[in-house]
Amino acid sequence: MEVNVLKNYKELSSTVADIVEAQIKEQPLSKLILPTGSTPLGIYEELVKRELDWSLVITFNLDVYLMNIDHPESYQSYMRKNLFNRTNIYPDHSHFPFRPTSAFEDKIDGSMGIDLCILGIGSNGHIAFNEPGSSFKSRTRVVELSEQTIEDNSRFFDSIDEVPTQAITMGLGTIMESKKIVLMANGVNKLNILNVAMNGEVTEDVPASILQNHDNVKVFYCD
Numbered sequence: 072m073e074v075n076v077l078k079n080y081k082e083l084s085s086t087v088a089d090i091v092e093a094q095i096k097e098q099p100l101s102k103l104i105l106p107t108g109s110t111p112l113g114i115y116e117e118l119v120k121r122e123l124d125w126s127l128v129i130t131f132n133l134d135v136y137l138m139n140i141d142h143p144e145s146y147q148s149y150m151r152k153n154l155f156n157r158t159n160i161y162p163d164h165s166h167f168p169f170r171p172t173s174a175f176e177d178k179i180d181g182s183m184g185i186d187l188c189i190l191g192i193g194s195n196g197h198i199a200f201n202e203p204g205s206s207f208k209s210r211t212r213v214v215e216l217s218e219q220t221i222e223d224n225s226r227f228f229d230s231i232d233e234v235p236t237q238a239i240t241m242g243l244g245t246i247m248e249s250k251k252i253v254l255m256a257n258g259v260n261k262l263n264i265l266n267v268a269m270n271g272e273v274t275e276d277v278p279a280s281i282l283q284n285h286d287n288v289k290v291f292y293c294d
């Protein structure tokens with residue numbers, strides 16, 4: 072699988088924003104899957120600057136913590152702050168995983184297919200919150216976060232004890248049904264896992280390795 076190495080984070084952000092922009096312009100009724108975390112912040116900043124027309128776009132977030140959705144670190148707050156409140160997307164068009172998770176899956180199905188899915192990668196190879204060992208057939212469900220993920224994400228909270236331990240995540244099977252997938256990774260600490268995922272064995276121990284089985288994946292990395 073080809074990994075595009077970019078000069079810096081600015082270039083990574085503008086390259087992925089170009090892909091989202093092209094998608095929305097070509098198909099105003101696009102259905103997108105969107106990530107949270109540190110990596111997409113530059114992309115969202117870039118997309119806001121471009122003042123695109125989001126009025127027909129439908130979005131699904133990859134995952135949410137099981138926590139108060141009004142907490143500043145909830146993924147709902149993150150999306151409102153970094154993207155949704157700064158575009159003309161309709162609040163009714165932006166969806167987050169919810170329970171019952173089968174109803175969330177029905178909502179995705181009802182949208183007639185995801186056009187573009189943007190992913191980050193965790194330091195343990197997770198995509199969305201599909202931690203190592205997740206079934207390649209998994210669908211949206213409640214999961215326990217791994218110790219590694221809790222530790223990695225503690226940087227967003229005052230203390231590690233405040234990091235939620237459970238989340239609702241789209242499954243690997245759900246993600247793989249997207250027509251196009253973009254995976255982005257920022258920072259030398261992601262290089263090793265990216266290499267393992269893209270060039271190593273396709274195994275449930277490395278969730279992102281499933282992307283080797285998809286025929287339209289673009290990977291972007293900068294150190």
Ligand code: F6R
Pocket residue numbers: 105106107108109110111133134190191192193194197198199200
């Ligand atoms: C978040 C998500 C996660 C992150 C991953 C990398 O919605 O799906 O898989 O993409 O944990 O996070 P950052 O970008 O903070 O390194």
